Amino acid sequence: MAIDAATTGALAPVMSFALVGALGVGAQWLAWRLRLPAIVLMLVAGLVIGPVTGLFDPGRDIGPLMGPLISIAVAIILFEGGMTLSVQSLRGAAEGVRRLVFVGAPLGWLLSALALHYVAGLGWASSAVFGGIMIVTGPTVIAPLLRQARLRRRPAQLLQWEAIVNDPIGALAAVLAFEVVLVLQAAESAGDAVLDITRGLVVASVLGVASGWAIAESFRRAWVPEFMKVPVLFTLLLGVFAVSDTVLHESGLLAVTVMGIWIANADLPSYTELRRFKEHATILLVSGVFILLAANMKFDALALLNWQAAAFVAVVILIVRPLTVLISLLGTKLPMRERLLVGLTGPRGVVLVAVAGLFAERLVAEGIEDAALLTPLAFALVAATVVLHGFSLRPMARAFGLAGAAIPGVIFVGGSRFAMAFAKALQDRDVPVLIADANRARLRSAREAGVPVFFGDILSEAAEHGVEIMSYGQVMAISDNDAYNTLVATDLAPEFGRENVFQLKRAKQDSKRHALPATLGGRITAGGLTYYELAAKMSDGWSVRSTDLTDEFTLEDWAAHNPEAILLASYDESAGLTLIEHEQAPKKLSGVRILALAPQKPDRTEAPQTER
Structure with missing residues (x-):
C-alpha cells in the first residue's frame, strides 16, 4: 500500500x-x-x-x-x-x-x-x-x-x-x-x-x-x-x-x-x-x-x-x-x-x-x-x-464611539485595600479595571474612589452576562480565601489563558499536607506574599507607586534605591500591561513604566521626576 x-x-x-x-x-x-x-x-x-x-x-x-x-x-x-x-x-x-x-x-x-x-x-x-x-x-x-x-x-x-x-x-x-x-x-x-x-x-x-x-x-x-x-x-x-x-x-x-x-438544559453537575x-x-x-x-x-x-x-x-x-x-x-x-x-x-x-x-x-x-x-x-x-x-x-x-479601552484591563477578585490601591493606580493610567466581591462592604472604598466594581461572584451567571469580559485580559484572584482564589484561577484559566491568571500565595502552600497540584490555580503574584502579609504591609502605610525606567535610570538603579519594593506590573505603550509573576523581572528593562508596592516614604536619592 x-x-x-x-x-x-x-x-x-x-x-x-x-x-x-x-x-x-x-x-x-x-x-x-x-x-x-x-x-x-x-x-x-x-x-x-x-x-x-x-x-x-x-x-x-x-x-x-x-x-x-x-x-x-x-x-x-x-x-x-x-x-x-x-x-x-x-x-x-x-x-x-x-x-x-x-x-x-x-x-x-x-x-x-x-x-x-x-x-x-x-x-x-x-x-x-x-x-x-x-x-x-x-x-x-x-x-x-x-x-x-x-x-x-x-x-x-x-x-x-x-x-x-x-x-x-x-x-x-x-x-x-x-x-x-x-x-x-x-x-x-x-x-x-x-x-x-x-x-x-x-x-x-x-x-x-x-x-x-x-x-x-x-x-x-x-x-x-x-x-x-x-x-x-x-x-x-x-x-x-x-x-x-x-x-x-x-x-x-x-x-x-x-x-x-x-x-x-438538563442542569447536569458535570455539564461544564x-x-x-x-x-x-x-x-x-x-x-x-x-x-x-x-x-x-x-x-x-x-x-x-x-x-x-x-x-x-x-x-x-x-x-x-x-x-x-x-x-x-x-x-x-x-x-x-x-x-x-x-x-x-x-x-x-x-x-x-x-x-x-x-x-x-x-x-x-x-x-x-x-x-x-x-x-x-x-x-x-x-x-x-x-x-x-x-x-x-x-x-x-x-x-x-463604541470602542472600549485600547489596553486589556485587569479583573481583581476580592475587595481589599491592596486591590483598591492597585486598581486605582492602573485606572489612573487608563487601564480598565474591575473589583469583584460578594461582600458589598468590601467594595465601599472602591466605589467612593470611582473604581468600577461588581457585587457578586465572578463565577456566577450574573457575572457572565453583566461583566464586560472583552475589556479585560488578565485576572488577579486576591481574596482572603485561598481555596476560592484557586477555584477562580482554575475556572477562568481556559477563558483568559493560564499565563494571564494570577493569585496570591496560599498561606499553607509550603506544607506538603496542604499543597495543591500544579495543575490547579494560577501564577503567584504580589511578590509571593499571602493575603494577611499583604494586608499587614498596607496597614503599615505601603502603597502602589509607578516609576518610569529609562536608559539612564534602569531597573537595577530602581532596585538599588527600593530594596524592599515588590514589583507588580510593567506597562509599555506597544505591549500594554503585563502583570509580573513572583520572582520574575520585566521583559523590557528600559522605556517602560513599572508599578510596585513600596513603603510609604520614597528613597530621597531617587530622581523625583521619574516616580509618581
Whole structure:
C-alpha cells in the first residue's frame, strides 16, 4: 500500500490524517501568535496543499472515507452547537438578543435565500438549504474579533450572544430545509411529502430527546462513573446519528442537534466539563473539516465564482445583514449607532463551510446540480467577511464611539485595600479595571474612589452576562480565601489563558499536607506574599507607586534605591500591561513604566521626576 502510494504520488491515509491535523492545529496556533483570524490561515493552507500544489487530494488519498468522516465531524459540531443553547440563558438575555434570535433568524433565512436565488442565481432548493446555515455568524470567529476590536459591553454582548444562540438554530434550519428538499425530490405527491417530512421530524426529535434524557438521567443518578462520561456521551452520539440516518435518510444531524439542546438544559453537575471537552474536540474537527474541504476544491469549481458570486457576497454584507438587524431591533431602546455597528458586523465561520460542504455533496447526489456552487460560495463569503470585519471592526467602532479601552484591563477578585490601591493606580493610567466581591462592604472604598466594581461572584451567571469580559485580559484572584482564589484561577484559566491568571500565595502552600497540584490555580503574584502579609504591609502605610525606567535610570538603579519594593506590573505603550509573576523581572528593562508596592516614604536619592 505504501509503495503504491509512493509511486502514484498519493499520500498514505495515515500521513494524510497527520497532515490535516498538523495544518489545522498549526494554523490555529499561528493565528493566535500573529493575532490573525485562524480561518484565513486554514483556507490558505488547504488551498496550497490541495489545488495549488496537488500535494494532498482528499478524494485520491482518503477516498471513500472522506464522506463518512465529514458527516460524523459535522454531526459532532452540530451536537456541540446544540449544547450551547440554554433556554434559561436565552430567557434572561437582553431584549436585543431575543429579537436577533426570534425575529432575526427567520428573517435572515428568508433574505439570504432570496439573495441566493435572485443574485447568485441558485435554485430554490439550494437557496433554502444554504440560506438556513447563513444565519450562523460564526461563534468561533466573532470571539477573537471582539477581543481584538474591544467594543463596549452592550454591542459586544449582542454580537457574542447572537453568534452563540444562532449557531444551533442556523444548523437546525439548514437541516430542516435539507430534509424538506430530499422529501420533495422523492415524494410522488404533496400528501406523501408532508407525511415524510412529519415522520422525519418526529423520528429525529424522539431519538434526540430520548437519548438526551437517557444521558441526563444516567449521569445524574451516577449510573456512569466520572471517567466514562465523555466516552459514553461520544458513543451514544454516534449511535443516535447512525440509527436515525438508518431509519430515515439524513435525519441524524437533526437528531444529534436536538440531543445536544436537551443535555444543555438538563442542569447536569458535570455539564461544564462535558462542554469544555466537546469544545476542544470541535476545534480539532472544525480545523480538520475546513482543511479537507479547502484541499478538495478544484480550480474548475473556483472558476464558477463569477460576478454573480461577488454581487451575492456584497449584497449579503451590505444589504441582507444590516436589513435583518435593523428590522429585528425596531422598537428597542438601543441607540441607532449600536444597531448599525451590529448590522455591519456579521462574520461567518468554519461551521458554515463544514455544513455547506456536506449538504452540497448530498444535494448534487440527489440531482440538484447548482448545489455544486454552495462550497465555493461558502468559502468566498467566509473569507470576505472575516477579512473585512477583521480590519474594519475596530475603526468602525471608533467612528461610532463604541470602542472600549485600547489596553486589556485587569479583573481583581476580592475587595481589599491592596486591590483598591492597585486598581486605582492602573485606572489612573487608563487601564480598565474591575473589583469583584460578594461582600458589598468590601467594595465601599472602591466605589467612593470611582473604581468600577461588581457585587457578586465572578463565577456566577450574573457575572457572565453583566461583566464586560472583552475589556479585560488578565485576572488577579486576591481574596482572603485561598481555596476560592484557586477555584477562580482554575475556572477562568481556559477563558483568559493560564499565563494571564494570577493569585496570591496560599498561606499553607509550603506544607506538603496542604499543597495543591500544579495543575490547579494560577501564577503567584504580589511578590509571593499571602493575603494577611499583604494586608499587614498596607496597614503599615505601603502603597502602589509607578516609576518610569529609562536608559539612564534602569531597573537595577530602581532596585538599588527600593530594596524592599515588590514589583507588580510593567506597562509599555506597544505591549500594554503585563502583570509580573513572583520572582520574575520585566521583559523590557528600559522605556517602560513599572508599578510596585513600596513603603510609604520614597528613597530621597531617587530622581523625583521619574516616580509618581
